[in-house]
Amino acid sequence: MLDPHCLRTDLDKTMQRLAVRGYTLDVTLLSALETERKSVQVETERLRAERNHHSKAIGIAKAQGKDPASLLAAVADLGERLSVNETRLVEIQQAFSDLALRIPNLPHASVPLGRDEKDNVEVRREGRPRAFAFPPKDHVALGTALDAMDFDVAAKISGSRFVVLKGRLAQLQRAIIQFMLDLHTTEHGYTELYVPYLVNAESLRGTGQLPKFEEDLFALRHIEGRADYYLIPTAEVPVTNLVRGEIVEAVRLPLKYVSHTPCFRSEAGSYGKDTRGMIRQHQFEKVELVQLVTPQQSYAALESLTANAETVLQRLDLPYRVVALCGADLGFSAAKTYDLEVWLPSQGCYREVSSCSNFEDFQTRRMVARFRNPATGKPELLHSLNGSGLAVGRTLVAILENYQEHDGRIRVPTALQPYLRGIEHL
RNA sequence: GGAGAGGUGGCUGAGCGGUCUAAAGCGGCGGUCUUGAAAACCGUUGGAGCGCGAGUCCCCGGGGGUUCGAAUCCCUCCCUCUCCGCCA
Structure with a gap:
């Protein structure tokens, strides 16, 4: 939520800044x-x-x-x-x-202008896409050939946009999760959290999914007359809401949390988009990074959080690029966002595996999450940030496609071998 | 699921219709004393909003009601604890 003062005293300036993201106040x-x-x-x-x-x-x-x-x-x-x-x-x-509650956040001054995702600005590019001596297959063909990825049986059990992973790929996914959590907890200073996957409406209002984006969520209604629950669309929701209504002592800052959860999204409005494979699912695994910091630190924190997510791609030796989202492509709650995009040989392009954002005080004002400023002794709003570190399903897709051999075997990235009993190929 | 007990300021805890703008203790902060510290003593110490201002309003788990007046009475929901049942 924007500062009510901006909506009372500074309406014209607020309107101009919101126009950057194509929003008319x-x-x-x-x-x-x-x-x-x-x-x-x-x-x-x-x-x-x-x-x-x-x-x-x-x-x-x-x-x-x-x-x-x-x-x-x-x-x-x-x-x-x-x-x-x-x-x-x-x-x-x-x-x-x-x-x-339905007005989006003000874009940061450094956000590029633009009308759609084509106007996002590439910030840097790391790694070089591999030159294949054979036509690379996509992850669906590779996973199916391994008899370890089954969309048909998932459709029978549940419906479209679900997958069953078996054997080696189920283990690979578990290894990826374990690797990411270990990296962030031991090298980047994040505290691991296990959190509820069902949350109440108040939590979703806090992070900004409600009231505007209810159709994107899966809701559990009227369970024995109790309050409704929603399946989390991202660990951002339960983790950030940890500080809802709190006044955190300054000495505890910054708070840095990492959590692995499944994520559930209805994908309403993306009919016909990424219908093949694991790119866009109703249920997927994600390791999420969340930071709660003082306002002075938040833009430095955005850079370091982004770097933490990039380290995963570097250790896995996957080619990727970082783009700064333009105003029009910015999410509802974000003031500034960097997307990390990994190279997918089958599609010949970079696809999002992480989205790292600074929300400034947009979420914390909604949830009244504050810290006590030692200089004044008064409570002030925290700044919140989060980013995927990374989306696990898409990382698995990227590994399959980038590490495939001509015979359909998959080389195991060195960083993951300790998590797969040292094996070098799937 | 059944029965019972509770939710008050950072914590403990009193208050059960009218100066409650909530007692007291602990903790925190400032000071006196001290070479320094402890102890003792004195003072101070929640949050949100509105108004140019004097000021004012709201918050005792959430919401609603009764009343001139509600922390206090009524309804409802949520949460915590104890016992029984069930269960991973």
Whole structure:
């Protein structure tokens, strides 16, 4: 959520900055709402002060044994007037927050301008795509030939956009997860977390998936009359919400968490996109990095978090590039995002395996997550960041395709061999 | 699933319809004393919003209700703990 002050006092500038991402802010509606809010709130508080004053006088009169009848008469119609104002105030505040929760974050000044993903800016490129002496197969052909990847049986069990991994590939996926977690915990200073995969609506509101993107989520409704749960679309949701409503002591910062979870996405609106293979699934594994830092540190943290995710690709010796997302391609909550894209020989292009973002105080304002500033002793909003470190399914795809041999065998990246009993080929 | 007990400021814990803008203790911070520290003593110490301002309003698990007035009474939901049952 944006700072309400930006939506009250600095509307024009806010509108201009949101235009960078192609979002049109309804200035007329917001300023009309704000004007009424101010007058109704002032009047409501004035009436409440009057009521409190009278009630106190009644209490004192009774204590002294006097008849409070005349005092009671004075407040006879106060309750009615007050409740009219209070009701209106709640309506206005509700309307304001309904609007505010659907306004995206302001892009950082360094975000490139652009109209779509073609305008993203390549920042750097690491590794060189391998020159194949034979036509490289895609991961579906490779996995099927190994008898270790089965989309048909997954479709029978569940439906489209699911996969069953067997034997060597199930083990390879487990090895990838283990490798990533070990790297981030032992070398990058992240604390590993195991978290719930079902979360409540409040958590999703905190990180920004709700209220605007409910259709992208899988929801569990009306379980024995209890509150609804949602399957997490990313570990970002439970991990970042760890600090919801907290005031963290400054000495504990930065908080750096890593967590492996399955992720569940409805992929509504991506019909016909990446229908083949493991690229876009309803359920996939991901290792997620999350940092909670002071505002002064957050852009340095974005660079280091991105570098931490890149290290995975470097250790696996996979060619990749880093792109800075342009305004139009930026996610709802992000102020700035770097995507990491890995080379896929079968597609002859780079595909996203990680998205590293600084949300500044957009998420933490929604969840009221703060730290105590030692200089002032006052609570201030934290900045939150996260990035995939990495998407496991797509990493597995990249390994299969980049490490394939002419005979269909898959070489095991050196970094993963300790996790697969030292074997060199699948 | 059944029965019961609870949720109050960083922590412990009192308050059970009217100066509660919540007692007390612990902890934190500042000070006195001290070569320094401890102890003792004194003071101080939650958060959010509105208003140009004097100021004002809200927060005792969440929401709703009763009342001139709610931490306190009623309804409802959530959470924690104990016992029983079931279960990995």
